Structures are given as C-alpha cells and as structure tokens.
Amino acid sequence: xxxxxxxxxxxxxxxQLAAQWAQKIKPHLGTQxxxxxxxxxxxxxxxxxxxGMAASLGYQKLVTSPSYSLxxxxxxxxxxxxxxxxxxxxxxxxxxxxxxGWEQFLNQQALIMLEWPPDVxxxxxxxxxxxxxxxxxxxxxxxxxxxxxxEELS
Amino acid sequence: xxxxxIDTSCDDTSVGIVNNLEVLANVISSQDDLxxxxxxxxxxxxRRAHQENFPAVYQQALADAGVEEKDIEAIAVTxxxxxxxxxxxxLQEAIKLAQKLAIPLYPINHSEGHLVANFAQxxxxxxxxxxxITWPALAVLVAGGQTQLVKVEALGKYQIIGETVDDxxxxxxxxxxxxxxxxxxxxxxxxxxxxxxxSQAYDLPRPMRQSKDLNVxxxxxxxxxxxxxxxxxxxxxxxxxxxxxxxSQKADLAASFQAAAIETILIKVKKALAQTDYQHIFLGGxxxxxxxxxxxxTTLAQKNEAQLHIPPGIxxxxxxxxMIALAGFLASQRVKPATNLDNLxxxxxxxxxx
Numbered sequence: 443x444x445x446x447x448x449x450x451x452x453x454x455x456x457x458q459l460a461a462q463w464a465q466k467i468k469p470h471l472g473t474q475x476x477x478x479x480x481x482x483x484x485x486x487x488x489x490x491x492x493x494g495m496a497a498s499l500g501y502q503k504l505v506t507s508p509s510y511s512l513x514x515x516x517x518x519x520x521x522x523x524x525x526x527x528x529x530x531x532x533x534x535x536x537x538x539x540x541x542x543g544w545e546q547f548l549n550q551q552a553l554i555m556l557e558w559p560p561d562v563x564x565x566x567x568x569x570x571x572x573x574x575x576x577x578x579x580x581x582x583x584x585x586x587x588x589x590x591x592x593e594e595l596s
Numbered sequence: 597x598x599x600x601x602i603d604t605s606c607d608d609t610s611v612g613i614v615n616n617l618e619v620l621a622n623v624i625s626s627q628d629d630l631x632x633x634x635x636x637x638x639x640x641x642x643r644r645a646h647q648e649n650f651p652a653v654y655q656q657a658l659a660d661a662g663v664e665e666k667d668i669e670a671i672a673v674t675x676x677x678x679x680x681x682x683x684x685x686x687l688q689e690a691i692k693l694a695q696k697l698a699i700p701l702y703p704i705n706h707s708e709g710h711l712v713a714n715f716a717q718x719x720x721x722x723x724x725x726x727x728x729i730t731w732p733a734l735a736v737l738v739a740g741g742q743t744q745l746v747k748v749e750a751l752g753k754y755q756i757i758g759e760t761v762d763d764x765x766x767x768x769x770x771x772x773x774x775x776x777x778x779x780x781x782x783x784x785x786x787x788x789x790x791x792x793x794x795s796q797a798y799d800l801p802r803p804m805r806q807s808k809d810l811n812v813x814x815x816x817x818x819x820x821x822x823x824x825x826x827x828x829x830x831x832x833x834x835x836x837x838x839x840x841x842x843x844s845q846k847a848d849l850a851a852s853f854q855a856a857a858i859e860t861i862l863i864k865v866k867k868a869l870a871q872t873d874y875q876h877i878f879l880g881g882x883x884x885x886x887x888x889x890x891x892x893x894t895t896l897a898q899k900n901e902a903q904l905h906i907p908p909g910i911x912x913x914x915x916x917x918x919m920i921a922l923a924g925f926l927a928s929q930r931v932k933p934a935t936n937l938d939n940l941x942x943x944x945x946x947x948x949x950x
Contacts, residue, residue, distance in 0.1 A: 504761065509636070511944060511945070512637070531636055
C-alpha cells in the first residue's frame with residue numbers, strides 16, 4: 443500500500459497531480475478495471491482531477507461535471523474507456539450504480555472515476571478492480587489550495 | 597402534419613403533439629416530488645417512474661389534442677443529451693409506437709428542442725416562423741444540464757461557440773438554493789427570494805469574465821457561494837446552514853447569487869454579439885423562465901438592435917415534449933427519418949454540432 447498526501451495551490455496543480463497518476467496507471471489500462479474513488483465536498487477539485495486524468499490520457503474534448511448527468515463516458519484515443527460517475531448523493535449508491543451500468547463498465551475494463559460517499563466497503567463493489575482512494579479537502583484560509591490524499595487499496 | 601413528441605431526458609415524462617407549428621398538447625408528468633428528498637435525480641426512481649407514467653401521459657396527450665392514435669403521422673423522440681437510464685425509456689416507447697403505427701421516427705437532440713420551442717404557436721396568436729429569421733442567429737440555451745451559446749446558421753446547422761466548462765447554470769441555481777434550505781429543484785424559489793434581497797449585499801465572482809473565449813464556468817461560483825455562506829455562520833455542516841441564516845440574509849444571498857450567475861452568461865452573450873452581427877437571439881431552457889435574465893437580455897438585445905425571442909409560456913421553456921414534436925416537424929422538412937430503428941441508441945452526451 444502506498445500513500446501520497448499533497449497540497450495543491452491551484453486547479454492547474456491538481457490536474458498535474460492527476461497527470462502523474464495517469465502515467466502510473468497507463469500500462470494497466472484495459473487489463474483490469476481501475477477505479478479512483480473520489481471523496482470530498484463540492485469545489486474541492488474532484489472534477490479538476492478528472493479533467494487532468496482525461497487530458498493526460500489523450501482525451502481532447504470537454505470534460506464536465508457529471509453531477510447532473512450522473513455518468514459521463516469518455517472514449518480514449520487508445521480505444522480504452524474512461525467513465526466519470528457521480529454517486530455521492532444517491533440514496534443507495536450500490537444499487538444505483540448497477541442501474542448506471544456499473545457491471546458493464548467493469549466488463550469493459552474501464553478506468554472509472556467514481557465520486558462516492560465515505561465509509562464504504564469498496565471491495566464488495568468490484569473485488570477484481572484496482573482501487574485508488576482519493577480524499578479531497580479545503581485548506582483553511584487559503585482560497586485556492588486543496589489537500590489531496592491518494593491511497594492505493596490493496 | 598400531426599407529430600407526436602416524447603421526452604424522457606431527465607426527470608419529467610412528457611408527451612406533446614403538434615400540427616405543424618401549432619401545439620395541440622403538451623403533457624408533463626413531473627417527478628420532482630420523488631427526487632426532492634435526495635436533492636437531485638435518482639436513476640432507479642427516474643427509470644421506474646418514466647415507465648409507470650408513460651401510458652397515462654400518452655393517453656392524456658391524445659385526449660388534450662383531440663386526436664386518435666391513427667391520426668399521428670410521425671414520431672419525434674429525444675435520444676440525447678440526458679440521463680442514459682431515462683432516455684432509454686422514451687426511446688423504447690417511441691420505437692414501439694413507430695413500428696406499431698408504421699410511421700416515420702425522427703430522433704431529436706434535446707437542445708435543439710429548446711431552440712425550436714421559440715417557433716411554437718399556442719392559441720390564437722400567430723407564432724414566430726423560421727422564415728422570419730435572418731440567419732445566423734444566436735441561441736442562448738440555459739438549463740439544468742446545459743449552458744451553451746450556439747451560432748445557428750440555419751435550422752439543423754449549429755455551431756457551439758461557447759459553453760460551460762463544468763456545471764450548468766440551472767444546476768448552480770438548484771445547488772445554491774439547497775444551501776439556503778429551499779427544496780429541489782430550488783432554482784425558481786431562489787429567484788423568487790432574490791426579489792426581496794439586495795443583489796449588491798455580497799461580493800461574488802463572475803468566473804471567466806476575462807477569458808477571451810465564449811465559455812462560462814459555474815463550479816467556481818458555486819464554491820465561492822458555499823464559502824460566503826459559511827463565513828456568515830458558526831456551524832459549517834451543510835444541513836445546519838439554513839437555520840443559522842436570517843430571512844434578510846437569505847434574500848440578500850439569493851439576490852447576490854442570481855446577479856452573479858446571470859451576469860456570468862451575459863458577459864459572454866455581449867461578447868458574442870460583438871463578434872457577429874446577430875439580428876435574432878433565441879432564449880431557451882428552464883432558466884429562460886427567470887425574469888431577471890429575461891429583462892437583462894432584453895436590454896442587451898435592444899442595445900445591439902437585435903430581437904430577443906423567448907418561447908411562449910414557461911411550460912415551453914422547461915423540459916417538455918411539444919418542443920421535441922416541433923423539432924420533429926421541422927426536421928421532417930429537411931432530413932429523412934431514422935431507417936434502422938432496432939439499432940437506434942440513446943446518446944447521453946450528444947452535442948448540437950454532431
């Protein structure tokens with residue numbers, strides 16, 4: 443298990459952090475489902491992280507928030523699929539995920555960026571996936587800074 | 597031509613019927629009450645509600661229009677953008693109907709529906725005709741899932757010249773309303789509250805004001821609003837916020853937010869008008885019901901000697917299927933209907949320029 447705690451001071455830095463992770467997961471894309479479980483309040487940089495990830499993987503079109511559409515699919519130039527799901531305010535996320543196409547995304551060995559409520563047993567959702575948990579938080583009295591912890595779950 | 601339209605793109609089940617540009621029926625079954633507890637649309641609930649509501653909404657539309665099933669000459673259905681699980685229900689119903697009645701089916705982009713709602717003829721008054729328009733025109737589409745500036749070269753020929761890079765304006769309204777303790781969807785209630793407040797009471801940003809392009813951002817405004825609200829209270833827990841604010845604070849917050857949200861898009865409309873000599877501006881989408889936006893856009897249009905068009909009636913601004921039927925009728929005049937219905941699929945991220 444490896445862990446990273448980073449303070450970013452701008453949206454641009456949050457995107458760069460995502461770019462580093464993009465390099466790390468790139469060789470494994472398409473060989474197994476990879477899930478980033480992103481937790482944090484609105485405005486803490488989760489979507490910026492997803493934008494940075496998509497751009498680093500060569501996706502050139504606009505990446506927006508899925509808080510309205512719940513699921514955004516981004517076909518990557520490599521032929522792999524990246525999915526951004528917003529499940530954090532759903533009443534029964536595990537059940538709603540199935541409706542949103544969860545199993546199909548897993549079968550496609552997709553890269554899944556999952557905005558998700560805290561305190562969940564991740565492995566039940568997809569034991570076969572590579573899970574990386576991301577925690578996003580504000581830094582007191584620093585408007586543009588964010589505390590981001592990324593942790594691989596074994 | 598009698599066209600029946602179906603829209604299940606989000607949380608409203610709607611069936612509309614038009615005869616050419618005249619609206620004969622526009623039935624909307626809202627699921628707001630079902631989703632209110634969760635502060636937004638819940639996919640499981642939405643899909644089931646669409647399935648359960650559709651037959652009654654369909655029968656009601658036929659009754660309102662005074663037509664029988666056999667009178668329908670074409671079907672139009674929203675196939676994107678929207679929630680995949682919701683879109684699927686309407687699309688399946690549309691395919692079944694088109695096959696049963698052996699009539700053409702036109703797959704419609706939901707955003708195009710919001711645009712052509714401006715051509716709806718309701719009641720006695722003659723409506724706006726596409727022949728009245730000098731092209732290109734500018735469409736300002738403001739909704740819960742969309743914020744776009746579209747250059748309309750002609751009907752069916754669209755170029756997205758500006759859009760939100762994150763959240764939509766309607767979503768920002770709804771989320772900020774929730775912070776103030778207003779029930780989902782709180783946008784219209786926030787606008788009503790803003791009437792009683794001072795829009796200069798609090799300072800909020802106009803994100804991307806300085807950017808040269810025509811894009812807008814609402815995530816930054818939403819975050820700034822959360823910060824502002826928290827700076828006024830002691831307990832920052834989201835569900836404890838409303839009870840710590842006074843009535844006049846809430847009104848001032850609503851007014852300040854509304855002013856920022858509307859100015860954010862107006863700055864870019866102004867820029868678009870400076871770039872191209874548009875003589876016609878179309879407003880569309882749920883936020884088109886907002887009175888302040890209407891007033892400010894009217895003033896801006898007058899200054900630029902352009903005509904501002906707004907869909908006739910609030911029902912035609914929000915998600916509805918009469919606008920989809922209209923888009924179907926207009927599409928039937930320039931394109932062929934869908935050929936292989938079995939392969940027709942929803943496209944949740946469909947764009948107007950695709």
